[in-house]
Amino acid sequence: MKYSIEYIKSLGLNKSENNLKLLINIFNDSNDVDIKREAVSSIGRQNDLDGIYKFISEYAFKKNTIMEYIYQMFRTCLYKSKIDSRFESLKNRIIEFYNNETINKMNEFYNYKHSNKKTKKNKITTPLLLVGDCEETLKTLPENSIQLTFTSPPYYNAKIYSDYHSYKDYLEKMKNVFKECYRVIEEGRFLIVNVSPVITKRPGREFESIRYPIHFDFHKILEESGFYFIDEIIWIKPESCVKNRVGGYQQTRKALTYKPNCITESILVYRKKCSFLLDKNVSEYKFYDKFENEGIDTSNCWYINPRSDKNHPAVFPEELCRRILKYYSFENDTVLDPFAGSGTFGNVAYKMKRIPVMCEMDNKYVEIIKGGKINYDIRK
Ligand SMILES: C[S@@+](CC[C@H](N)C(=O)[O-])C[C@H]1O[C@@H](n2cnc3c(N)ncnc32)[C@H](O)[C@@H]1O
Known part of the structure; x- marks a missing residue:
């Protein structure tokens, strides 16, 4: 039957x-x-x-x-x-x-x-700029006070502003920072990290340069810090904007020398572990931001031009911040960038009526953030 x-x-x-x-x-x-x-x-x-x-x-x-x-x-x-x-x-x-x-x-x-467990939330109501090593400055924030974190950490030793003894030390440092982020992020909310593989400078032509797939290794340290994987969004740039790596192969056509131009970066989306569904986070908002007149990104590939800035070597394009804020936060949310650089994320967040909390340890960049339009409460 x-x-x-x-x-x-x-x-x-x-x-x-x-x-x-x-x-x-x-x-x-x-x-x-x-x-x-x-x-x-x-x-x-x-x-x-x-x-x-x-x-x-x-x-x-x-x-x-x-x-x-x-x-x-x-x-x-x-x-x-x-x-x-x-x-x-x-x-x-x-x-x-x-x-x-x-x-x-x-x-x-x-x-x-069935436990009726209620976690106490703490509201940060004014923009904050925490000056110093974020592993330490984040400790001054109350737990459960951040609704979204978006950041682009130093890419190991790719730029002059970061200097770690080893890749292992670097990952250890990032893990300590993510653990602090976990403490301050509200249950069920997102930590989003922009990274891509990095190549370290070789000391001479006779030595091999080493390429680290940072985004693969971040999965482990993010999990160990209490987050779980939600999505990987691929940020795609025009090929004309990235370093030419394929030139050598184009000239010789010798197999094994092939190195494609890297036009993507990863946007790793993780959620703070909790025992309830996202519906509960959403239900706490009585209103919704209206983005009715704009299209939505239906796939995990986002085509966005990079931005260069004379004051900082690795700034976020504003459009990238805008999309992250649109899809992963609401108005009046408090949002964090622990590696703020010139403070792009904070600037866009403020324009979109969120409350930014920025951490930066390099005084040159702290001055840039201070010189902007946001009246940050500055803490050292
Ligand atoms: C990739 S940049 C971020 C750029 C930023 N997204 C922007 O739009 O300007 C990383 C920044 O993290 C800062 N940084 C590195 N380690 C840090 C730490 N332990 N605490 C606070 N800031 C740190 C660096 O000085 C650098 O400005």
Whole structure:
């Protein structure tokens, strides 16, 4: 007999001894994964706790059971554990038996939802400029006070302003900064980092220059700092704007000497780990920013011209900041750039009615930020 999902759902909605039996039969008879999963879900909706308990105890620990069914059974245990303690022990047995990431996440999510836990938020209401090493200055900010962080950290030893003893030291430093960012960012909000692979200057022609894929290594340190991966947006620049690396190959056509021109940078989008969905973050806003008259970026490739500046070697294009602010923050949010440079992100954020918090340790750039239009409260 062929069953439809709708039919099984309707059996789930109508609770009766007969429907429970019918659903268990469907689960046993069908070979279709979707049908069987829906049957498990509808079994969980029934009222007969003894029957449901017997069904789950019998099937949840069978060898080679499809995990989709186990997740549904576990879900039932979570919800029924409120009214029947047998399901609490069944739930714990399933957790122990499978030691499965999805099951653990479901459990964490459920516990959070029913804990009434409220994290205290702290509001920063005026623009702030923190002068000094951000690993230290960030410590002066209260926790849960930042709604969005966007930054472009020093690219290891690519420019004169950064100088680390080793790549390992560099990553360690970045991790310490990300951990501080984690503390100040509100639960569920985003940390967005602009990086790209970097090549270090070689000391002479006879030595090999080393290229580091910073964005690959950042994934690990961002995770270790408490964030999880959401997206990678690729910022694409016109080829005419980037360093020509392909010239050597173009002349000789010798294989192995090929080095393509790099026209992309990564925009790594991470979210601060928490046990609730993004919907909860969104629901805290009663109004929405209106960008009705502009198009939206439907793909993760953003074509934006780079910007050069006589005062700073690596400034953000304003358009990049604008899109990040548009997609990942609301008006009145407090937004942070821990490696502010000339303060581009702060300038755009302020224009878009956000409250900027900027950190910079180089006095030359601090002066540029101070000389701008924003009346920053300056802290050393
Ligand atoms: C890539 S630049 C950022 C440029 C910026 N996006 C702009 O639009 O001007 C990185 C900046 O981080 C600063 N910096 C590096 N290490 C720092 C640290 N530990 N604390 C604060 N600032 C730091 C550098 O002085 C540099 O200006």
